[in-house]
Amino acid sequence: MVVCGDDGLAHRLTAELRGVYGEQVTLVVPPSERGVRTQVVGRARATTAALLDRVVNATVNRAGGAAAGPAGTSQVMAAAEPTEEVLGAAGVERAAALALVYDDDETNIRAALTARRLNPRLRLVLRLYNRRLGQYIEELLDQAAALATGGADGAGSDASTTVLSDADTAAPALVATAVAGTSKVVQTDGLLLRAVERTPMAGQLAQPGLATLALLSADGADNGGEQGPELLPDAAAVRAATGRGTVVLEQVSYAGPELPPARGAVAFASLFSRRLRWSLAGLAGCVLALAVALWVVTGTHPLSAFYLTLLDLFAIDDPAIGASVGRQILQLLSGLTGLLLLPVLLAAVLEALGTFRTASALRKPPRGLSGHVVLLGLGKIGTRVLTRLRELRIPVVCVESDPEARGLATARRLRVPVVLGDVTQEGVLEAAKIHRAHALLAVTSVDTTNLEAALYARSVRPDLRTVLRLYDDDFATAVYRTLRAAHPRASTRSRSVTHLAAPAFAGAMMGRQILGAIPVERHVLLFAAVDVGGHAQLEGRTVAEAFRPGAWRVLALDTAAASGGRREEPAAEEAYDDLPGSGLVWDLPDTYVLRATDRVVLAATRTGLAELLGRRPPERALLGAAGPRPPLRP
Numbered sequence: 001m002v003v004c005g006d007d008g009l010a011h012r013l014t015a016e017l018r019g020v021y022g023e024q025v026t027l028v029v030p031p032s033e034r035g036v037r038t039q040v041v042g043r044a045r046a047t048t049a050a051l052l053d054r055v056v057n058a059t060v061n062r063a064g065g066a067a068a069g070p071a072g073t074s075q076v077m078a079a080a081e082p083t084e085e086v087l088g089a090a091g092v093e094r095a096a097a098l099a100l101v102y103d104d105d106e107t108n109i110r111a112a113l114t115a116r117r118l119n120p121r122l123r124l125v126l127r128l129y130n131r132r133l134g135q136y137i138e139e140l141l142d143q144a145a146a147l148a149t150g151g152a153d154g155a156g157s158d159a160s161t162t163v164l165s166d167a168d169t170a171a172p173a174l175v176a177t178a179v180a181g182t183s184k185v186v187q188t189d190g191l192l193l194r195a196v197e198r199t200p201m202a203g204q205l206a207q208p209g210l211a212t213l214a215l216l217s218a219d220g221a222d223n224g225g226e227q228g229p230e231l232l233p234d235a236a237a238v239r240a241a242t243g244r245g246t247v248v249l250e251q252v253s254y255a256g257p258e259l260p261p262a263r264g265a266v267a268f269a270s271l272f273s274r275r276l277r278w279s280l281a282g283l284a285g286c287v288l289a290l291a292v293a294l295w296v297v298t299g300t301h302p303l304s305a306f307y308l309t310l311l312d313l314f315a316i317d318d319p320a321i322g323a324s325v326g327r328q329i330l331q332l333l334s335g336l337t338g339l340l341l342l343p344v345l346l347a348a349v350l351e352a353l354g355t356f357r358t359a360s361a362l363r364k365p366p367r368g369l370s371g372h373v374v375l376l377g378l379g380k381i382g383t384r385v386l387t388r389l390r391e392l393r394i395p396v397v398c399v400e401s402d403p404e405a406r407g408l409a410t411a412r413r414l415r416v417p418v419v420l421g422d423v424t425q426e427g428v429l430e431a432a433k434i435h436r437a438h439a440l441l442a443v444t445s446v447d448t449t450n451l452e453a454a455l456y457a458r459s460v461r462p463d464l465r466t467v468l469r470l471y472d473d474d475f476a477t478a479v480y481r482t483l484r485a486a487h488p489r490a491s492t493r494s495r496s497v498t499h500l501a502a503p504a505f506a507g508a509m510m511g512r513q514i515l516g517a518i519p520v521e522r523h524v525l526l527f528a529a530v531d532v533g534g535h536a537q538l539e540g541r542t543v544a545e546a547f548r549p550g551a552w553r554v555l556a557l558d559t560a561a562a563s564g565g566r567r568e569e570p571a572a573e574e575a576y577d578d579l580p581g582s583g584l585v586w587d588l589p590d591t592y593v594l595r596a597t598d599r600v601v602l603a604a605t606r607t608g609l610a611e612l613l614g615r616r617p618p619e620r621a622l623l624g625a626a627g628p629r630p631p632l633r634p
Helices: 008-019 038-061 084-089 105-118 131-148 166-180 235-240 274-298 302-313 325-357 380-391 407-413 447-460 473-486 497-510 606-612 619-623
Strands: 002-004 025-029 074-078 097-100 123-127 161-164 185-188 191-198 211-215 246-251 373-376 396-400 418-420 439-442 465-469 492-495 514-520 523-531 552-558 584-586 599-604
Touching (some): 105 131, 123 497, 166 380, 166 492, 166 497, 211 235, 211 523, 302 325, 373 380, 380 396, 396 407, 447 465, 473 492, 523 606, 552 606, 599 606
Parallel strands (some): 002 097, 097 123, 396 418, 439 465, 465 492
Antiparallel strands (some): 191 246, 514 523
16 A cells, blocks of 8 residues: 555554554655644654554464454655656555545646556545545546556456545544544445444343444453454344443434424515514504494494505595594594504515525524534535534534635525634624534634633533544643543543544545444454445355354445345345435345345454455465564565
8 A cells, every 4th residue: 555645644544554454555755744734743653653563562462363453564755746756666556555645636636647557457545625626537547547457347446546535534523423422433325323332231231223243341351362352243142242241333313403394485484573573463453453443433344444544544645524533533543553654664674675685695593592513613624514414404503703714605505504703702602502502513723713612612511512623633632631531521522634534545545345444442343335246255145144253244235226226125024124314224134135236234354354355365464463574665
């Protein structure tokens, strides 16, 4: 694997590939790390080295450590730009995958075009913020690979091109942290799935979720032997594990109020203010009372009495000369009411015009709003988080200090309330109804602003769930520990975008089928989307026969991948569960036969997935943890 970048994401990605997947990595970074925070990059390098040392030590200390996988090897190259000579020296011609994660889109595109020419079968992963341009570049590079390898299908999946954005990949984890308090999530088919540890009472079984992923160690630590965690256990092992903690998979859900249904027209309540509506109602009552009084006094027909009252109200020339005193008094009162009606009608017209004029402008938080998420910052990350929150139908109130922020157009299009103002100023968070909010997501690009907002929110609501985006890992750790110590009953999380985005980039480098990875003590479970066709362990077998405890397990069936969007029933006498909002079918019957046209989502260990996909493990895995390590490539 080759990783080229100029910020902390490159170092995070290298650590992920080596520590989780055990791959050999060549890291290409600028010699002076110009344009980035040098202290953070230095800490990222130290974190990378420390993590890899822990992985190597853990592998050496475990006898027969194939379950966790071996640690990879890597080398670091210094280069100002990823030119053809630099890519050649990094071994792109012989590499399996290349990640281009520079902060500049043009640099990544230029290097990707060069790398595709050097190695048509190379798996490319690009970091681009412009998603539409990324789609065009992805199609262009895939077509170039297909032509270079002699046919539309000649390149195969190994020559795939994947365009990712750190904002897009980090947004689901940030949303899950704000909604459910965890970032250990896997995103598939529009769903957010999380791994949850459940500890039952003594002598009882833990509550099952969508699937049981692992049985935790009896003493809470991975000591090996019978005390270690049991990954992907079968039903018999789960039933026998009374009183033992489990890791189950469940969908991330939101317990607060959902968004109201969308309305095509402006409602009457939002067209006129409450005070104006009461004024109109009072005047209408006065007109009705005058009409009834005229009917009683003069004895005319009720419709004629109402008509005469309206004539008097609008000052139409019909004086009551020669009429009774009661009729003349009522005419004077009607004229006076008409004078009061004029300013009310003018105010109604102005309010209606203002409502329609601001229908496409920024909304204000409605009265009585509660259980919402306060999103601080509408930059690159905040815009993606806002879109994801609205897809989950979670009410949001945004706070932004820059009236020219890129996310304001998205907020206006989605009809999301926005408070324009500096969060450091008093009253801004109060305007966002922070005292009745479900969570605070501070994702601005300034660490101190996020910290100040979190501390102020804590003073208003000590139990508020708070999620901070902090660039510096050491700073984030210190803030997290201090806030947890000061508010032990509150949920506080500090997240780095590069830390959240690295697993997605690493999964793309391993192949498009990798959806994510979730740690279980010292082990890792991978989630992958696999086509059944071509895999003898899956094709033609039932779900029960395809399940191999400790290696892989079929979790769901992707019905959206079926031809024509239709699929036969798994079994005539058995039903299955389909989560709303997705094409994934869960709780498949054990008797369902997997067909070549099916596409399944499965959980697997690293060695199990390597065996299933036919990927030969590195030579050092066959030699064992204590065996000789292969030399670094020049």
